[in-house]
Amino acid sequence: MLNVIIVDDELPARENLRCLLEKDPDVAIIAECHNAMEAISKIHRLQPDVVFLDIHMPKINGFEMLSMLDPQTMPSIVFLTAYSEFAVKAFEEQAFDYLLKPVEQDRLNKTLCRLHQYQLPNNVKHLDMVNQNLDYIPCVGHNRIYLLNLDDVFYIASKISGIYVFNQNNDEYFTELTLKTLEDKTPLIRCHRQYLVNLKKLKEIRFNESTGVSIILNNDISVPVSRRYLKSLKEMLGL
Template identity: 60%
Template sequence: MLKVLIVDDEPLARENLRILLEAQPDIEIVGECGNAVEAIGAVHKLRPDVLFLDIQMPRISGLEMVGMLDPEHRPYIVFLTAFDEYAVKAFEEHAFDYLLKPIESARLEKTLVRLRQERSLQDMTVLDDTQQALKYIPCTGHSRIWLLQMEDVAFVSSRMSGIYVTDCEGKEGFTELTLRTLESRTPLLRCHRQYLVNMSHLKEIRFEEKRPGGAADARRANGTGQPPLSEEPERGDWAVKWRNRDRLSGRIFHHEGNMISNDILRSLRYTLKTNNNGLVSIFALADAPVSAEQLVPWLKKEDEEGFARCPDIVLSNFLNGLIYAKRGKDESAPPLAVERRVNNNIVLKKLRIAFSLKTDDILAILTQQKFRVSMPEITAMMRAPEHKNFRECGDQFLRYFLRGLTEREHAKS
């Protein structure tokens, strides 16, 4: 069965194609869209096998839209056009096929035969990432697609929970595109393995020899700090440390790198004053057996030899085991949920349960660390993502919380 998404701004054209496709027993039409913005969200949500895509559409053309899709999950592309002149351009974009309007059933059948053959070989067609520069970066929200123009992009960051795009005003959105795709399709410059930056928004880069690794401060053209980055040189002579005003605390801080599962697991080992064997026993409580040897690469830093990224599901199992270790395990109760994708909010919630913390306790821990945050902000981080007042738990929040939690636990012993 081939799952098909139809994208055309003309309702009659969509209807004609739908009628032809519905006559095919192995075709499932999963959706129809009247513009590229709707289509981007539908592709991410519905994951069609084939995209029948009109080339000429208002604001964002079909050719431009294809460049906004993640190459690793892009469906077969069959372009639709009323003008034969677009055929050459369609194949330059490595489309699977193109159909001239009005679509003839015999010509459509030839395309479907080829699609079935290709599908049986599992040979997914993708675009060459270097073909066309992006004019917009599509960012997904709870119920919308936000198209951010390239000139308004300040930087892009890779976090434990995904790829995020921040504009010049500090507004942030999640995108399905990878850093690799954005680096190859935009003018953004990679100055850190987890960051791309728009150089047109920088005012200056100030190097200070006193800092470790010869780090530097970069300032935005509007006078405000850029998001924090710090790393040894990876491309040319780039070794930058950005400074930014932390929105929660209102303080200038120096970022220490993005939090990943390895950092959290390593931090909690120190909090618990335990060793690898102690961690093994905690995993066992969650019925997720691991060996001390398996833990070694998961506890290393990214720049250490033998480093391996700790999978999210491993961290989730450990946090569940920690809850059982601290609170006891009721064998008659259903097991705790194991998340395959873990973000900072999930980590914070599970640690709150494990250490029997109230919101007041979390506030006190962060206040002790001189990290200013309000009670409502903490409460918002505990809410479900779909809640209107939900707030993302940032890396700096979690880092200061883990430090404060460690001091709190060590003071007890």
């Protein structure tokens, strides 16, 4: 059984693909998403086998969204688009397949046949599918998506309620991206199991016998440093 998520900002396109996929008894559509941020959340939570991903979406397109997924849980990606010129780019991103919209049943069946074979136990998924670094961090709030430039990010913290990005004013923004993805695909540095920092915003490193080691940022916010990461941090700074 293939667990599938459809990601497309156009309702008619989602409905058309859903109707075609439902003809295969070995396909289960576990979610439909109308934007990239909703899709990232569903992919992390539901861990589908396959994502049918539209390339042209507002704010964050399909290629950008792919670069924001955790490589360790990367599903097979089938890109969807009405523009054939994106075929080469799709396969450069190591997509499993590429379908032109409106999707036709015969062409989809060929893709599904290959997907069923690919999902056999003896096959191993590629974990490092996309090496593209992020230019910004997508965050959600107040019925909108914020695209925070990395130069505006001071630190990132993992809390019980999720991952939060902080700017100069210490305003917090929720993101669906994992701390691991943010560590791998941005210049931010891990200083603690729950924190990443922007070393460009570093003001000082403070050593205190009672509270341990802390990084003081340019906005005077203190971020903890664990012993595990202190040595590598000092090496990066030439200390």
